[in-house]
Amino acid sequence: MTADPTLVVVGAGHVAASVARALRRRGFAGPVVLLGDEPVGPYQRPMLSKERLADGGDAGLWLLDPEWCAAHDVTLRTGSPVERISAGTAEVLLADGTSVPADLVVLATGGRPRRLPGVDGDRVHTIRTLADSDRLRERLAPGRRIGVLGGGFLGTEIAAAAVTRGAEAVLFDLDPVLLARALGSEIGSAVTALHRSRGVDLRLGRPVTGVHARPDGVDVLTGAGTETVDDLVVCIGIEPNTEVAVRSGLVVGNGVEVDAAGRTSIPTVFAAGDVAAHDHPRYGRVRVEHVDVAQQQAAAIAKTVAGTPAAFADPHWFWTDQFELNVQGLGLAAVRPGDEVVPRGDLAALDGTVFWLREGRLVAAASVERGEEISVARELIDLEVAVRAEQLADESVELDGLLELDGAGV
Amino acid sequence: MSEWVHVAELKELQRRRKKLVTAGDRPIALFLVDGEVYAIDDTCVHRERSLSKGTLLDGQVICPGHQWRFDPRTGHPEDQEGCLATYAVQVSEDGHVLVDPAPVSPRRETTPEAAAAAPAPNPAAR
Ligand SMILES: Cc1cc2nc3c(=O)[nH]c(=O)nc-3n(C[C@H](O)[C@H](O)[C@H](O)COP(=O)(O)OP(=O)(O)OC[C@H]3O[C@@H](n4cnc5c(N)ncnc54)[C@H](O)[C@@H]3O)c2cc1C
Ligand code: FES
Numbered sequence: 156m157t158a159d160p161t162l163v164v165v166g167a168g169h170v171a172a173s174v175a176r177a178l179r180r181r182g183f184a185g186p187v188v189l190l191g192d193e194p195v196g197p198y199q200r201p202m203l204s205k206e207r208l209a210d211g212g213d214a215g216l217w218l219l220d221p222e223w224c225a226a227h228d229v230t231l232r233t234g235s236p237v238e239r240i241s242a243g244t245a246e247v248l249l250a251d252g253t254s255v256p257a258d259l260v261v262l263a264t265g266g267r268p269r270r271l272p273g274v275d276g277d278r279v280h281t282i283r284t285l286a287d288s289d290r291l292r293e294r295l296a297p298g299r300r301i302g303v304l305g306g307g308f309l310g311t312e313i314a315a316a317a318v319t320r321g322a323e324a325v326l327f328d329l330d331p332v333l334l335a336r337a338l339g340s341e342i343g344s345a346v347t348a349l350h351r352s353r354g355v356d357l358r359l360g361r362p363v364t365g366v367h368a369r370p371d372g373v374d375v376l377t378g379a380g381t382e383t384v385d386d387l388v389v390c391i392g393i394e395p396n397t398e399v400a401v402r403s404g405l406v407v408g409n410g411v412e413v414d415a416a417g418r419t420s421i422p423t424v425f426a427a428g429d430v431a432a433h434d435h436p437r438y439g440r441v442r443v444e445h446v447d448v449a450q451q452q453a454a455a456i457a458k459t460v461a462g463t464p465a466a467f468a469d470p471h472w473f474w475t476d477q478f479e480l481n482v483q484g485l486g487l488a489a490v491r492p493g494d495e496v497v498p499r500g501d502l503a504a505l506d507g508t509v510f511w512l513r514e515g516r517l518v519a520a521a522s523v524e525r526g527e528e529i530s531v532a533r534e535l536i537d538l539e540v541a542v543r544a545e546q547l548a549d550e551s552v553e554l555d556g557l558l559e560l561d562g563a564g565v
Numbered sequence: 566m567s568e569w570v571h572v573a574e575l576k577e578l579q580r581r582r583k584k585l586v587t588a589g590d591r592p593i594a595l596f597l598v599d600g601e602v603y604a605i606d607d608t609c610v611h612r613e614r615s616l617s618k619g620t621l622l623d624g625q626v627i628c629p630g631h632q633w634r635f636d637p638r639t640g641h642p643e644d645q646e647g648c649l650a651t652y653a654v655q656v657s658e659d660g661h662v663l664v665d666p667a668p669v670s671p672r673r674e675t676t677p678e679a680a681a682a683a684p685a686p687n688p689a690a691r
Binding site: 176214215447472476481483527531553555558 | 612619620621627631644674675
């Protein structure tokens with residue numbers, strides 16, 4: 156008789172919380188240990204640029220409660236940076252020189268914000284942790300001018316939070332349209348117009364040529380001159396935290412390379428979330444930075460570990476909430492330049508969906524205030540239902556009706 | 566003692582299988598699943614989006630806000646915290662849909678903090 160294996164998650168974020176819950180739901184009997192380097196347990200990172208940044212509240216912030224952990228033999232160790240995984244000796248080595256037994260490991264170290272070399276100081280911010288968000292919130296006050304470098308999801312959410320809190324916001328991006336690379340130009344233009352109408356000062360379509368942080372302000376240089384802000388938030392993407400993986404001898408490219416099931420080059424070590432370059436059955440190797448993907452990859456790994464081999468094969472889904480607007484995207488990693496773009500509804504009025512079609516099948520969708528159409532799009536993609544552009548564009552055609560026509564079970 | 570409120574006609578549910586109604590000042594979402602009418606809170610426990618705008622798939626209600634999946638029979642979301650209140654439904658022989666606005670099972674907010682902020686019917690209960 157062998158003892159139940161111990162599973163250790165390296166990094167105590169979204170993946171860790173989901174792995175722990177899913178393992179217990181599936182009846183995994185061994186000890187589960189979560190090792191994180193932050194001073195606190197897993198929390199909702201998306202809230203750091205939304206609710207938490209806006210009002211500082213912590214409703215819904217924490218992902219695991221201590222009572223649940225105690226009742227389910229899940230040990231959470233905060234403030235415990237990991238040095239490397241030693242799969243040969245079945246242990247995880249911590250930076251403080253101690254070790255933890257680990258028959259199975261899930262590596263989930265996430266990522267860290269890219270920084271501008273040489274630009275730092277008290278007035279320069281990046282947002283990844285609770286502490287980052289709490290520090291920034293105090294600066295988002297009336298009378299202060301906040302610069303945001305980068306008009307992606309994070310940058311646009313932070314600009315929205317800044318003006319909502321009564322500060323001024325000036326947002327810089329090389330692209331002429333916000334979010335267009337992620338969501339296409341139709342939705343991008345509509346979101347850009349929303350930000351402009353809410354008073355965000357948009358400096359788009361020009362490269363930032365220099366940034367100088369001084370004790371009393373930050374100068375941002377563009378071809379059009381110099382803009383001085385009180386604080387600058389740098390939102391130019393993340394780098395995966397691959398150091399532990401490299402030190403553990405795992406194969407690492409743009410992230411830790413894993414197969415469809417989330418397994419790394421060492422069979423007892425899995426990886427998921429922002430750090431994982433996943434071999435997606437539909438899309439090929441891709442590393443994405445979405446909560447839902449992190450959670451679903453974690454759930455698939457837990458299922459495999461608990462005895463039922465599983466792969467993560469769903470289309471990637473994400474959302475962003477800014478001002479009162481809800482935007483969602485599905486399968487966008489699959490979009491290719493030749494795909495047919497089909498708008499539905501009134502995107503300029505911030506109420507509609509864009510679909511991407513290829514050879515009579517839906518490959519992706521993005522919606523503004525129409526999450527219900529994303530729910531149907533997911534079914535259309537999963538079931539590979541044949542659809543025509545005219546049906547998708549026609550508001551008198553009910554989308555869930557397209558599922559019934561195909562005889563799909565609704 | 567229950568107070569049935571006449572909120573809709575069954576035939577109004579036939580096509581879209583969902584409808585937003587009001588009973589006792591509460592927004593309630595009706596769903597028609599396998600010939601049965603179920604009534605739950607219309608306001609999502611997550612971020613207050615309207616569940617009657619959502620999608621009914623495989624007997625589950627998917628919230629348009631962030632795609633949480635609720636069971637209209639129990640009000641429970643799949644893999645998430647919190648719970649929507651459920652309400653008793655009667656369909657009369659001539660197709661009137663009646664709802665009792667006193668919940669059969671209570672609404673539970675997603676966190677103890679949120680619950681503390683909301684008026685609790687019985688603060689002593691744990
Ligand atoms: C401000 C913000 C807003 C976001 N909003 C959205 C959104 O609206 N929608 C969406 O889909 N996604 C959003 N995301 C992305 C989402 O948060 C990530 O995809 C998700 O957190 C990934 O989970 P993870 O477990 O891989 O990483 P994380 O949640 O980052 O967890 C990794 C943890 O590992 C720790 N760690 C790193 N190295 C070590 C080590 N050596 N030892 C121990 N611990 C270590 C890290 O400190 C961290 O705590 C947002 C991200 C941010 C920062
Ligand atoms: S508002 Fe319902 S899932 Fe977020």
